[in-house]
Each structure stands twice: as C-alpha cells, then as structure tokens.
Amino acid sequence: MPAAVATTADPDRTWAAVSFLEKYRLHRELYQRLYGATRYDRPTRALTIRAHCVRAVMVPPLLGAAAHAVLGNRRLPIYTVGGGSTMRWVFLSACPTPHDDVDRLEIEMLRVPVTTVGAGAELALPTPGDGRRIWMYGPPDGTEPLPPFVDITEAVSRSRRG
Numbered sequence: 001m002p003a004a005v006a007t008t009a010d011p012d013r014t015w016a017a018v019s020f021l022e023k024y025r026l027h028r029e030l031y032q033r034l035y036g037a038t039r040y041d042r043p044t045r046a047l048t049i050r051a052h053c054v055r056a057v058m059v060p061p062l063l064g065a066a067a068h069a070v071l072g073n074r075r076l077p078i079y080t081v082g083g084g085s086t087m088r089w090v091f092l093s094a095c096p097t098p099h100d101d102v103d104r105l106e107i108e109m110l111r112v113p114v115t116t117v118g119a120g121a122e123l124a125l126p127t128p129g130d131g132r133r134i135w136m137y138g139p140p141d142g143t144e145p146l147p148p149f150v151d152i153t154e155a156v157s158r159s160r161r162g
Helices: 011-035 061-070 102-110 149-161
Strands: 038-041 046-050 055-059 078-081 088-093 115-117 122-125 133-135
Touching (some): 061 078, 061 088, 088 149, 102 149
Antiparallel strands (some): 038 046, 046 122, 078 088
C-alpha cells in the first residue's frame, strides 16, 4: 500500500482510494492491451486512445438499440456517453479493411444522425471516477475481436431505414 494512502486517518477512505486506484490501473492496462497507447486527458477526465486500430460510431440511443438488434443483440464493445437528450451509444469496431467500400459507408453515415471517429482521432473511453461514459456490458475482456466496421455501419444504416 502506498505510504500516502496508509497514513490516512479514516480506514474506509483508505480502502476506497485503493479500490479506485486499482480499478483505474486495471482499466488503463486493459485499454493499452486492447487498443494501444492510453493516456489520461484532464479536460474530459477520461482515459483516451488514438483511433489507430479501432473506430467508433456514435448514435442516438433508439438508433443504437435498433442497430444492436440487427447485429443480434450480442455482447459488443458498446458504451454510453452523456445523458438525457445528448446521450449517445458508442459502438467500437475494427478498422475498415481494404475490401470495404469506405466511400459508400461514409455516404450512408451522412444520411444518419451519427458521428464516426476516424483514423488518428482521440477517443475517450469509460474511466473509473467519471460516470459520463459507461460500458453497457462491462469492459470488454479481449476474448472477442472487435466487430467489423462494415457490420456496425450497415446495421446502423439498416436501422435508420427501418
């Protein structure tokens, strides 16, 4: 136990601090293992990554739920960000492959109320101590590969069309 924590007068606060620090450490290590370099961003109070080996598609909750149903309601790396009318579901995916028609996918996404996080963009992930971003199924464990980008974008597009 770090000396600064061990000298805290209130033992309940000591364990709470250790618990939080351990959660934070575990999340950071997981994100680094799954997505690469991870850093803490003070303005967003979140662990962030650069979108080099991952992409994100952010959608309103109703569209997110419909897209998730199209994908078979399976356990995917999805988290929520924001609250109320500004809440968004964030679907993480693998990068587009050279065989994906990225131009067509991007045109489809222009017709839908979505934001895509592209190559090199900074992406804030759910972080202990900041309740604005929450994993829908708990943090990913790394046993399942990221879903293909084309699967996510096509599910969102099909959901929009009904």
